[in-house]
Amino acid sequence: MRRRTAVLVAAVLAAGAAASGCGSVAATAGGTTGAASTGPGGTAAPGGSAAPVGSAISDPAPNCVPEQLTWTFRRIDEQPTTTDETPKSRLIATNSGPGPCAVDGYPWFRVSIGKAEDVVAAPGRQVAERLTVRPGGSVRVDLYYSDTPDTSERCFIAASRNPWSAVLPPHSPEGAGPTAVTLTDRQGQAVPLSVCGEDIWMGAPVLG
Numbered sequence: 001m002r003r004r005t006a007v008l009v010a011a012v013l014a015a016g017a018a019a020s021g022c023g024s025v026a027a028t029a030g031g032t033t034g035a036a037s038t039g040p041g042g043t044a045a046p047g048g049s050a051a052p053v054g055s056a057i058s059d060p061a062p063n064c065v066p067e068q069l070t071w072t073f074r075r076i077d078e079q080p081t082t083t084d085e086t087p088k089s090r091l092i093a094t095n096s097g098p099g100p101c102a103v104d105g106y107p108w109f110r111v112s113i114g115k116a117e118d119v120v121a122a123p124g125r126q127v128a129e130r131l132t133v134r135p136g137g138s139v140r141v142d143l144y145y146s147d148t149p150d151t152s153e154r155c156f157i158a159a160s161r162n163p164w165s166a167v168l169p170p171h172s173p174e175g176a177g178p179t180a181v182t183l184t185d186r187q188g189q190a191v192p193l194s195v196c197g198e199d200i201w202m203g204a205p206v207l208g
Helices: 002-036
Strands: 069-075 089-095 101-104 108-112 118-120 130-133 138-144 164-168 179-181
Touching (some): 069 164, 069 179
Antiparallel strands (some): 101 130, 164 179
C-alpha cells in the first residue's frame, strides 16, 4: 500500500514539473514574439517587426502655382551632337517659393502677335512625370519648332512683328494669369523670336 502511494505521488510530481516546463517555454516564446512585433511607444508594427524611428511619409508637395515659379526662356545655341532633332529654345522654371512644389504635366506655352496669329505649344509623345521641385531647384522644358523661313522668306510668326510669349505651369488655378517671358541668349540678352511653322512641340519636363 505504501509502495503504491509513493508511486502515485511520484507520478503527480513528474506531471507537475512537465506542465511547469511547458508553461515556461510558452511564456518565453510569447514574450519574444510580443517584443519583436511592438514598435516605438508600444504600438504594433505590421509584419511582426519594429517600425523604424523617423520613417513617417510626408504629404506630397502641392502643385506649383504661378507666383511660386520664376521662368526663363532661353535660346539653345549648342551645336547638335547627335542626329536627333535639336530644340530651338528652352523654358526653365525655378522654384522661388519657401517650400517644395510639384510640376505635374506639361506647361501651357503660347507665342502670339496680338489677336492675330498665335501658336500654342503641344505636348510631346512622352508621358510627363510628376516632378517635385525643391526651393531653388528648377524644371526645364525643351521647345521644338522651325525658325527657318519658307521658300517665300516668310515666317508664320516673324520676329519683326514683335511676338509676345507667355507660360503657365500645369494645373494652375482657374483664372491665373500667364507669365510673360522673353527669349534670351546665354548671357541673358533679349534676342529675336521667330516661329516659321505653325507648330511648337514640347519635350517632357525634367529636373535640373
